[in-house]
Amino acid sequence: MNTDKHGFKAILLRHETILLFVVLLEWLYFNSVGPRFGSVDNTFDIMRHSVEIGLLALVMTPIILTGGIDLSVGSLLGLCAILFGKFWRDAGMSIPLAAACTIGIGALAGGLNATLITWLRLPPLIVTLGTFSLFRGLAEAITRGADTFTNFPASFLFLGQERWLGIPAQAPIFILVAIGIWLLVHRTTFGRSFRAIGFAPEGTRYAGISVERRLAMAYVLAGIIAAVAAIIYTSRLGQAKADAGMGYELFAITAVVLGGTSIFGGVGTVHGTLLGVAAIAVLNNGLVHARQPREVAGMLTGLLLILALTSSIISKMLASLNARRQTSVTKPIIT
Amino acid sequence: MKRHFRELSVAAALLVVLLGLAIVAPAFFQPQPLLSLLTREAPTLVVACGMALVIISRQIDISVGSQFAVCSVCGGLLAAKGWPLPLVFLSSVLFGAIMGAVNGWLVAGLRLPSIVVTLATMVTWREALRWQRQGEFVNLPDGLQWVGLSQIAGQWTLILAALALLVLLALATKHLSAGRFVYAVGTDAEAARLAGIRPQLTIFFVFVFMGALVGLAAMMNVVQSPQVDPKSGSGLELKVIAAAVVGGVAVSGGRGKLWGVFVGLLLLACISPALTHLHIEAYWEKAIQGAIILLAVVADGLRTRKQRN
Amino acid sequence: MTKSFGAVRALKGVSFDLHAGEVHALLGENGAGKSTLIKVITGAHQPDGGSIKINGESVSQLTPASAHKLGIACIYQQPALFPDLTVAENIGLRLESASVFRKVNWAIRQQRAAELLKRIGAEISPDAEVRSLSMPEQQLVEIACALGAGARIVIMDEPTASLTQKEQHLLFAVVKDLRASGVGVIYISHRLEEIFALADRVTVLRDGESVGTNKVGEMNESSLIKLMVGREVSAIYPPSESAAGNVVLSLKNLGCAAGGVENISLDVRAGEIVGMAGLVGAGRTELARVIFGITPADSGEILLNGQRITISTPKEAVAHGIAYVPEDRRRHGVILEMPIAHNMTMAIHDRVFPGTWLRFGAERQLALDFTHDLGVKAYGPDAPGGSLSGGNQQKVSLARWLATKPKLLILDEPTQGVDVGAKSEIHKIIRRLAKEGLAVLMISSDLPEVLGMSDRIAVMRGGTITAMLLAKTDAHEVMAAALGKQN
DSSP states (O other), X not given: OOHHHHSHHHHHHSHHHHHHHHHHHHHHHHHHHOTTTTSHHHHHHHHHHHHHHHHHHHHHHHHHHTTOOOTTHHHHHHHHHHHHHIIIIISOOOHHHHHHHHHHHHHHHHHHXXXXXXXXXXXXHHXXXXXXXXXXXXXXXXXXXXXXXXXXXXXXXXXXXXXXXXXXXXXXXXXXXXXXHHHHHHHBHHHHHHHHHHHOHHHHHHTXXXXXXXXXXXXHHHHHHHHHHHHHHHHHHTOBOTTTTTTHHHHHHHHHHHTTOOTTSSOOOHHHHHHXXXXXXXXXHHHHHTTOOHHHHHHHHHHHHHHHHHXXXXXXXXXXXXXXXXXXXXXXXXO | OGGGHHHHHHHHHHHHHHHXXXXXXXXXXXXXXXXXXXXHHHHHHHHHHHHHHHHHTTOOOOOHHHHHHHHHHHHHHHHHTTOOHHHHHHHHHHHHHHHHHHHHIIXXXXXXXXXXXXXXXXXXXXXXXXXXXXXXXXXXXXXXXXXXXXXXXXXXXXXXXXXXXXXXXXXXXXXXXXXXXXXXXXXOHHHHHHTTOXXXXXXXXXXXXXXXXXXXXXXXXXXXXXXXXXXXXXXXHHHHHHHHHHTTOOTTSSOOOHHHHHHHHHHHHHHHHHHHHTTXXXXXXXXXXXXXXXXXXXXXXXXXXXXXX | OEEEXXXXXXXXXXXXXXXXXXXXXXXXXXXXXXXXXXXXXXXXXXXXXXXXEETTEEEOSOOHHHHHHTTEEEEOSSOOOOTTSBHHHHHHHHHSOOOSSOBOOHHHHHHHHHHHHHHTTOOOOTTSXXXXXXXXXXXXXXXXXXXXXXXXXXXXXXXXXTOOHHHHHHHHHHHHHHHHTTOEEEEEOSOHHHHHHHOSEEEEEETTEEEEEEEGGGOOHXXXXXXXXXXXXXXXXXXXXXXXXXXXXXXXXXXXXXXXXXXEEEEEETTOEEEEEEOTTSSHHHHHHHHTTSSOOSEEEEEETTEEEOOOSHHHHHHTTEEEEOSOIIIIIOOTTSBHHHHHHGGGHHHHSGGGBOOHHHHHHHHHHHHHHHTOOOSOTTSBGGGSOHHHHHHHHHHHHHTTOOSEEEEESTTTTOOHHHHHHHHHHHHHHHHTTOEEEEEOSOHHHHHHHXXXXXXXXXXXXXXXXXXXXXXXXXXHHHHTOOO
């Protein structure tokens, strides 16, 4: 019993395992090409640079599990970053208070997406495309396109630039969020409902689950975490500008899809997403060490996304073939 | 009247904006700046027509901005090599069609969702271009600007060409069976299949056509300046999607008219000069554009909600 | 003109022939194989065996497109129209050639649409968007399409189900017109009076087999009903053992305009199985959806154990102890991609997973208990719902709702698409549940099932309950009530 799912061969062939090997191969290759690549410093560098995209990818996972998408997270990161600067510099708030207000704004922005998607039943794609433009536009309008927030206190910059207990100071936050989202998706009824909605939204409603509330939760959560990412981003760079996080939504979506989450919803894991983030981060950093221009990394990310999509289609076809075969074979009664 | 209600209400909104401007900022209607504004929007209109078709067939293409940049640079390079102008135009259209075919094959052939496919091709083209050009401008030979005409004549040529294309496409979507197939596929792909239409093939060609229009639009933009900016076309996708959605093209597919897209585009195009004339900072443009998209989809959402109940 | 075929999944060696200039009625209970037969003729399904001959020529590999070319047109119950396009365009797209670069002549489209609509006497503007039309109007557009196609074979699947009296008369005139011009019409209807008024011959299908083709003139209502009902209802159903207790569910003048049901009054007692019979479209599933809060009621009252309650979402219905095993198992009943254990706990997340934390051990145990209790055949609680056979999927759907420990269980077509063995097992389970004191409302189109299982039978027609019959009634009476005939 259960050999199908937990057998050695099955684990080996699982998407996450293959991806893990890909990441390891990437690492080994770049380690052999770039002399400094494998150093502890560089490893921490990779971590630092992937925290914000990693956070966005983490919250994108539940959304894509429900069969939705959120294109606005990158823009929201930008808006939150400059609002954080505004709260601190112009409203004279302390850093913790400014951070709390920023997170509140993130929740509100996520709530706007959620309201339009659930209450009016509009497609997430077009709603978040609208807020994608709106949030970025607000950020540009507030800063008049040029205003930059700098000179943050050292105690705040510590979060993004220093080490704490030997590891990058922002890493613990990331790890906490990762564990939180992992538990949410894999260990609570919410995660179960997200999947069910992704597979069959109507069927989920027929089971007495409030689809609207679950969807709203996923989008509000994305807003909150985008705000957290904005604060870390500001701390890492020591400045907040209106173009913060431009294009991050693409990297986040790519990491999620690369990590084995089906763009059609239902299937996917949070650890897969983490591996997807790692694969992209190592690739980006490694190419620099291999003296390749930065643009190659961007290009490869796009190609990787197409590749991952194609493979998900193929595995979907294989799965449906499999399911058909299983139906035709008589299974023993379990007792 | 009733069937054009959505488009007419956008036209009314445009009229109100124009009237407001006439009272508050009559300077807006000076012929030369107005002509420049329309010329700038002519290529956008061409892309918006293609986007309308894509959305009517219930798909989306957000890679048009990148395609636009690739076509501009490639066309510019060929022109710099001394190719004759018509050939440059033709090859740009061809480049666009090829990139459109890639999208079309991934979406229609492999049945991948268009949003993610075009997100991926968007970044791939854009980064590939940046890699190759490193931000370098392409200097165009003399005589290319304004298609070799005087500035005024060139501007009029571009505007009239864009309008002619709009009228042609509007007629084709209404009076050519191919145009009706796009609507049929967008409203119900399965019913279309039963009626003997091939939905996937239709979608493929809609993407190819979109690419070809982008190639044409890129050239219409290139001839407006002595250099080609490799960053041109960034944000174009949002602008044309906004124009289509505001102009009454339903994101659920199957509904929309090209003249509505035209009015929608004019409305959006008025924002930035209107802001300047009203002494509001131009930085609000993007935010207002986003708000208008949301407003349009909310209005449509409320309407269908009312129909449902 | 002859057609004959052998075994299709839902058809067992049915032979059927249609002459030119004849109206051939097809009659049978729901699920007797009528729709399958039609789908084979229109090329939507491929037969597994047998042959189709048109004008004496054998036709193989029939597709919707080639059937269209051969002059076969079908008017389905659910119109397959383009909702966003106008009537004229819908007709145009169906009738014009599919070549890509062809000028669309709107004047001709308009004129043709107007002509066709006039011929069937429909007062529909060719400019109207199909979305804005009512269901019967859409059906009339379908009929206009078939008429315009100049079809030699026209199939009508319950064309009058939603038509008004006046529209019906117009339709009859059209059918007679078609017959006179040498067209063969296959006419499917549950309304016996229509068959006697229109048809030349009638074929009765039962359980995927033909039980005879007769001249209509040689039949009467009673003999037709007898042919349809056929087999005797006997010992195959477990006997009723429970005594009805208190009234659990009481509906008083319940109605829902959006759901198309009105003025429903019904009591269901503890330990009682109330069967609900009626034809497709009579409003039975719609009533279940109203009680379960999917399309909430807008008039009347629902009383549960004497308490007046309002239900506006499925979640509230579940909280009140109402369970609904839906008709469309694959879309609503079971999530095919999810393991059966997850499916079984879906409606009781609050109870098995206190504090929202998943408890895999408890879930697995619950799934094992139910698979054992209901005899679900699967390789384990991890088996995806889609890997199970129809009957076992139905048991999983049932388990999900039994796990909620409901007071009222609504079953919608509990044995549709289920093999004989699983069917009798499901019947035993339902009996046992009733014996344990559950109130059961069972919607079924399987007449013997309704008769064999129910303590009382409610018959619906046209969105309301038209008759309440006692258990020991006979099939003839139920069918007559469902068809709207006086005894």
